[in-house]
Amino acid sequence: MNVRLEIDGKEIVAEPGMTVLEAAGRYGIRIPTLCYHKALGPYGVCRLCIVEADGPGLDRMVTTSCNLKATEGMSVETASPRIVAFRKTILDLLLSATVFSHPLNELAKAAGIRRSSFGTEKTDKCILCGLCVRVCRDSIGADALRFETTGENRWRVAEKIRLLKERCIGCGACAAVCPVAAIRFEDTGPARNILVYGDVANTLDLVACSMCGTPYATQASIDSVMARIDCELRKGIKKLCPECSRIIYAGALAGGFPPDVSGPGR
Ligand code: SF4
Ligand code: FES
Structure with a gap:
């Protein structure tokens, strides 16, 4: 059953299981996020x-909305004076933990922070x-990235991300x-470089599109997508770059097809 709550004085109807962040977003109430991805x-x-x-x-609890379930009768404020002040401190701290990054700096600027007071x-x-x-790890299943700590870090707090090439x-x-x-x-001709913190952490060969010849994806990533597609459907799929896929799709929608895709299907 749907739940009724109030967010910033607005009556909200949320579906069961929805979070406050999702319910607010549905009604155009924007709550800033950085670590949330739908x-x-x-x-x-x-x-x-x-x-x-x-x-x-x-009891007027201050809590994160991305993991707070919307419940019947709840009343939420996303920008009360207390929240604005806390959020400003959080932004200040986040800003101290990074060099210039556009999205974060824009959020900080909107909160009235030019530079971190923590250095x-x-x-x-x-x-x-x-x-x-x-x-x-969870969506692709490759599990190639790890949080890493240094030997001197006695609290074992993650300090950076490491990519496992293999x-x-x-x-x-x-x-x-x-x-x-x-x-x-960055794709540079037939190769893709993965850059972690600006340094090349891995370089992989790219496979060429069977229609236009442009290198567009790694073989391992194509294999990973194919492994999730039903065997029968897989037979008809050609190796196409996003632009050629768009042309084929548009052609199909228009009732005709562009020139034959001659590359090997899988
Ligand atoms: S590189 Fe750092 S900021 Fe970017 S997604 Fe990974 S943990 Fe988050
Ligand atoms: S979006 Fe980061 S804690 Fe909710």
């Missing part, structure tokens, strides 16, 4: 999505949100979810 679900590490929640057992010793953009580690399939999912572009990939 494909991966909540993780609760950046703390930016905090709200003040009142209702049975809550920074970091030389990379990574905020250790874990999105790259999770997408690689496990990396070069799909680029980590770059797609990283909120601060601390992981990127």
